[in-house]
Amino acid sequence: MAFMTGLRAPIPPDPTEHPLRVALARGDALRARSGPALQHLLATQEHSLINEAVVAQVGGMVRDLAHQLIEQVSISDREPAQDRLIEGLVAIDGLRAHCQALALEWRLAVRLETEMAVDPVLTPLLQSLVADTDPGVGSLAMAALTAQARFAQAQRRMQLPLAELSAELFHAVMLAAREVLAGNCKDWEQAEARLRAAYDEGAGRLSLFARLVSVATGIPAPMPPIEDAGVALWLSTMAGRSGEPRDRTACAVADPSLGRLLLTLRAVGVAPADAERQALRAQPDAVLPRGLHDVGTREAAQWLAAAQK
């Protein structure tokens, strides 16, 4: 019915606002944007920030989030609501970036498993932290380990539980869902209240790892080798010690130009040669940019801070 009323609506007097010209402009803009995206997808090598597998993984996670939200309400016409919900979720910048970071983290974990036999869940360092003499550290490491096992399972299924989102993203997802569902179903309000009440940021995997990094004295300084720590703990350690957001750090690890990764390692205090060795573990085929030996830790931190503006 919607398009019928569209057909019968009066045509605006300004010729530039004619519906056909608007549609023409929108189509052209879409085509112009899709060009670089297609080029990027076709040209990039296997280990990079965007490729078909990453796109599929991100799409899967967003669909799964929409599915979890729809499950909470009784709605007669699910399909169109779910589609609009996906559209709303994809429009959240932070959520896209977060899903991309998770997908990249998981791909790296899988690659380390095949190439270096590093288990994506139970790594040597995590194992030693579980056995830490401080029972607080031990139980925290155990909780992180369990959460990592859940994460591995979810990533294999291209899923992302709502409870794993940070409070900011959870809140943004709730707002997007409210936009789509509040008008369509009566029980959304109760569902939202239920979801918010059940949410506990501290139980999420990323929160547990961040807390573990902040308390565990058993994590070597400045950085443990990635093959000991495993990708998850390694990323959280680097994020915690550099003060950089973890999502950005995760993307830096997958970025073949390696600049951000090398500088972050340097800013954390890793010696230049060691930083290069660690970076090559993450990107074996990458070409190292020159000049890291000239860069002090203070300088590295300054450059990172300046680049974020």
Place this chain on the structure above:
Amino acid sequence: MTFSTAPYITRGRVDSDGRLAEASEPLASLQASCGGVSGGALAVPELREIVSKAKAYGLKLSRPFNALGDDSRITGWAEATPTEDGGCELGILRWHAEPLGSSEADSQVAHVRRELNRAFPEFSARLDASQNILTSHSSAPDLVSLARRIMQRPGRPWTDYLRVTTSTNDQPLHWRLLDGAPVEVEGSARRWTAWLDPLGTIEPGAGGFVLTLMSDEVMTPPAVDEEAGSELLPSLGEELAPALRRPINRVIAHAETIRTKLAGPLADIYAGYAGDMVDAGEHLLALIEDIADLEGVETAGFKVELDRIDLGEAARQACGILGSRAQERSIALVPPPPGEHQWARGEFRRVLQILINLIGNAIAYSPEESQVWVRLDREGREASVTVADQGRGLSEAEQLRVFDKFERLGRSGDGGSGLGLYISSRLARALEGTLTVESAPGQGARFRLLLPAFD
């Protein structure tokens, strides 16, 4: 999923107006060190942010936080659960306090202090790309001869005018190797550090450098040579202090803006740096005031206007001014009761200054939950006011030194300049009175200002 309900180290409750309605230790003390009061607005900046987010989202948050206590840096992990009445429960899962001055975090504080000092260097020079000095500027008396040497033979590499102690090479080295190098300057007894900030966009240093020299040591004022010195140098009290106050106030104001994130969201660690800048700036300002005062009382022409004044009134005013600081440290400040007078000959303003110094010291160096008394007395032809505390007291050797210039009795890092009591005793003498101390270790200290009585 139940892991985060682990036992909390400490708890607090924030009401719907953002006030910390309840808090157990050590949270309550941290609230006080951050300038808050019990039952007042939650004053710990990063906790306030976590609580307001939890309330805005209606979600249980779990996050790390940093805070600066009185003498320690606190890192911890907080959980905030919004409650139905619009408030928030605060639970602390981890609380780690490190004394300031001991750790890696402090090297960051030191770094910020250094950055602040670099904004107000005692010597700065503009260098060309080959590190030759183009122009220089110095505000330190002991660098005057360096400035003179540069003026006499300008345009040479900066390393010609002073000695880089880590290097035996006379030629300028690569600037990165010289950045932060210790240097010795002829004519100055202080140890200096040289900092090079490269200019130029493509290649650092292509546009030359800014060289700054700074020292961790405060300059010891020249011994007796007061008149010779005053000819050569601008007077800090009359000329420099007003000129310095304005830029430092601006640094403090801007840093405060950054610290409280008024201009927008900011990584917490940078807000922490800004907080350190505020502290360092305020310290610097207090130091300038002290030094300006010192210069005043040491000038031969320093005059006081003697008048009939009420020591009781001065004591009550001083207690009023310092009441909130005492409250922050849970110290009971007991002024002379209203109606009690003791008339003396002096200058009210100066007596008030002395009393604020004495009471301020008593508050700063007494244990929490203790008392500080201010009492009036009359002995023969002298009227007196005594400030007594329950601090650790002073040994006899310390009592002999306590009024000396720059005497800190082994304390450091608490923002004092070691000038307060020296200035107070000089003021007392100018008022034709005396300032004395009676104390024994463990017995507290009694500082007494004696002035001629006025009947």
